[in-house]
Amino acid sequence: MGLAHSPSPPCPTFETLTTLVxxxxxxxxxxxxxxxxxxxxxxxxxxLRRSVKKPKLTPLDRLLWAWxxxxxxxxxxxxxxxxxxxxxxxxRKGFRLFWTWKVRxxxxxRPSVPKDVHDLIRVMSRANPTWGAxxxxxxxxKLGMNIGETSVSSIWSVTGSRQRRLGxxxxxxx
Numbered sequence: 001m002g003l004a005h006s007p008s009p010p011c012p013t014f015e016t017l018t019t020l021v022x023x024x025x026x027x028x029x030x031x032x033x034x035x036x037x038x039x040x041x042x043x044x045x046x047x048l049r050r051s052v053k054k055p056k057l058t059p060l061d062r063l064l065w066a067w068x069x070x071x072x073x074x075x076x077x078x079x080x081x082x083x084x085x086x087x088x089x090x091x092r093k094g095f096r097l098f099w100t101w102k103v104r105x106x107x108x109x110r111p112s113v114p115k116d117v118h119d120l121i122r123v124m125s126r127a128n129p130t131w132g133a134x135x136x137x138x139x140x141x142k143l144g145m146n147i148g149e150t151s152v153s154s155i156w157s158v159t160g161s162r163q164r165r166l167g168x169x170x171x172x173x174x
Contacts, residue, residue: 029074036072057082062090113151120145121155132156 029037043064047057065087068075076084117140124136131139133153140147 033072033074036068037074037077040068040072040075063094066091066094113147113155117145117147118155121152125156 043061047061050056065075065082069087069091075087120140121136124139125131128135133149133156136156137147137149137152140152
């Protein structure tokens with residue numbers, strides 16, 4: 001039976017060299033960058049202190065990292081608790097929540113087609129069975145009605161399909 005292999009502790013010389021390189025690199029950083037890095041590292045220590053096994057991040061923690069992502073270009077270097085992709089995902093989720101809120105509190109979607117225009121499209125499609133949605137759309141524009149061709153097409157297709165089912169003209173000549 002073989003003995004279980006345990007990883008050897010890191011070399012003290014390597015740790016000292018790494019610490020020295022990190023300290024020297026901090027000389028070239030701005031004061032604001034150092035303060036933001038300090039804030040980020042202290043925050044992660046606080047999260048680790050209040051967690052038992054797996055770090056549990058609150059919505060305020062996520063908000064802080066999403067904010068740091070926007071104001072500090074080197075935020076990834078200080079991130080230890082979660083992956084940088086996770087922070088970017090939080091940022092995207094924040095945008096999604098904002099736009100969801102914005103849509104719900106404003107006028108959502110495209111304005112509906114007025115009933116009189118809806119009825120006019122039906123009358124035109126029944127009176128002129130060879131016209132398609134582009135032709136009806138053009139005629140409505142000539143009358144000064146501002147409506148999209150896709151809206152005309154969706155109204156026309158319902159009317160046209162009903163007409164074909166009832167034995168109206170078809171595109172197939174027999």
